[in-house]
Amino acid sequence: MQQNGINNCLDGFIEHCKKHRLKITPQRCAIYREMIKLRHHPTIEEIFQAVSRELTNISYDTVNRTVGMFARIGLIDVVKAQSGPRRFDTDPRLHHHFYCLNCGTIIDFDFEDYDNLSLPEDMKKNHSILSKRVVLNGLCKNCREKKSPSSPPGDLNI
Amino acid sequence: MQQNGINNCLDGFIEHCKKHRLKITPQRCAIYREMIKLRHHPTIEEIFQAVSRELTNISYDTVNRTVGMFARIGLIDVVKAQSGPRRFDTDPRLHHHFYCLNCGTIIDFDFEDYDNLSLPEDMKKNHSILSKRVVLNGLCKNCREKKSPSSPPGDLNI
DNA sequence: CTTTTTGCAAAGCGTTTGCATTGAA
DNA sequence: TTCAATGCAAACGCTTTGCAAAAAG
Numbered sequence: 001m002q003q004n005g006i007n008n009c010l011d012g013f014i015e016h017c018k019k020h021r022l023k024i025t026p027q028r029c030a031i032y033r034e035m036i037k038l039r040h041h042p043t044i045e046e047i048f049q050a051v052s053r054e055l056t057n058i059s060y061d062t063v064n065r066t067v068g069m070f071a072r073i074g075l076i077d078v079v080k081a082q083s084g085p086r087r088f089d090t091d092p093r094l095h096h097h098f099y100c101l102n103c104g105t106i107i108d109f110d111f112e113d114y115d116n117l118s119l120p121e122d123m124k125k126n127h128s129i130l131s132k133r134v135v136l137n138g139l140c141k142n143c144r145e146k147k148s149p150s151s152p153p154g155d156l157n158i
Numbered sequence: 159m160q161q162n163g164i165n166n167c168l169d170g171f172i173e174h175c176k177k178h179r180l181k182i183t184p185q186r187c188a189i190y191r192e193m194i195k196l197r198h199h200p201t202i203e204e205i206f207q208a209v210s211r212e213l214t215n216i217s218y219d220t221v222n223r224t225v226g227m228f229a230r231i232g233l234i235d236v237v238k239a240q241s242g243p244r245r246f247d248t249d250p251r252l253h254h255h256f257y258c259l260n261c262g263t264i265i266d267f268d269f270e271d272y273d274n275l276s277l278p279e280d281m282k283k284n285h286s287i288l289s290k291r292v293v294l295n296g297l298c299k300n301c302r303e304k305k306s307p308s309s310p311p312g313d314l315n316i
Numbered sequence: 317c318t319t320t321t322t323g324c325a326a327a328g329c330g331t332t333t334g335c336a337t338t339g340a341a
Numbered sequence: 342t343t344c345a346a347t348g349c350a351a352a353c354g355c356t357t358t359g360c361a362a363a364a365a366g
Contacts, residue, residue: 023344023346025347027346044331045330059348062348066346066347072260082236084330085329085331086331101231101232102230107285111281118271120271123256127256127258127298129256129296130297132293132294134275134291135291135292136277136290137287137289138232138286141285181320181366185321186321202356219324220321242355243356318365318366319364320363320366321362322362323360323361323362324362325360327359328356329354329357330355331352331355332352332354333350333351334349335348336347339344340343341344
């Protein structure tokens with residue numbers, strides 16, 4: 001995934017499903033198609049809204065299970081936020097993340113220096129590594145200027 | 159945090175609290191003390207169990223709120239798991255993470271090449287960056303050998 | 317003395333589960 | 342024809358909230 005942009009088309013998606021012995025259903029195709037259009041870390045709810053416009057009778061539950069499945073086979077990334085529903089990273093391009101510890105905002109950024117990091121030998125030997133990313137934590141511009149970081153995190157403003 | 163090992167002692171902890179105008183309570187000290195003893199990404203429940211042995215009357219709720227607060231001021235890291243309760247990274251040493259997309263296991267690893275990555279200028283300028291880490295995603299040894307990754311993730315076996 | 321923190325209980329909300337029905341292969 | 346996927350509803354469990362009492366500065 002993620003390291004190449006080829007999977008953007010439905011062909012690549014179908015390929016990926018077959019490899020994992022998942023049946024090609026209209027629901028799965030629609031979910032995949034709508035999902036990759038939504039950048040900015042959509043929630044299940046947001047994906048459900050988008051897919052509903054295509055398949056009016058699809059259930060929230062199917063979207064939930066299917067998106068979870070897509071994450072499990074490495075088609076997309078789970079971005080677990082500090083609070084609220086989990087969000088998904090549907091951007092297949094390689095990129096990196098900054099998390100604000102105070103408000104929970106997640107900011108995508110590009111940085112070439114991070115793109116070609118080599119993998120540790122022992123990790124490569126023992127596991128199958130499908131993607132890599134650098135994650136920074138800190139305080140975002142807004143939160144840095146506030147006096148006390150002790151207020152609970154609000155909704156994500158992504 | 160994380161980039162130096164000085165905060166291990168209680169003095170550093172008290173310093174950190176004062177900087178954020180948090181009062182020094184016996185509960186907070188006990189939680190901090192027990193928490194850093196627990197490696198392997200403890201849950202709130204696990205931290206609560208450990209602290210309860212010290213302060214028998216502490217409430218689960220206080221542990222929950224306090225640990226969340228510690229994460230918000232950068233004393234520890236939230237580890238985003240695929241499911242189940244959130245876990246915390248209480249290891250102050252710089253290290254990196256591998257996530258298994260199938261079973262949710264999180265593996266810590268060290269790799270010197272990743273330890274001195276420079277930060278992107280625009281990120282440094284706009285935000286306060288408190289820690290950095292490389293995150294790898296893939297299939298762990300066990301899951302790679304299974305045929306179908308379509309079964310739902312079980313409990314984290316960390 | 318003032319303000320934060322604690323402890324408890326209840327509510328909230330995202331996620332998971334079970335099962336009958338439907339549909340892909 | 343078979344076995345996985347879907348849709349629905351209910352259950353579950355983690356997290357959050359509100360508030361009175363207690364404690365820190």
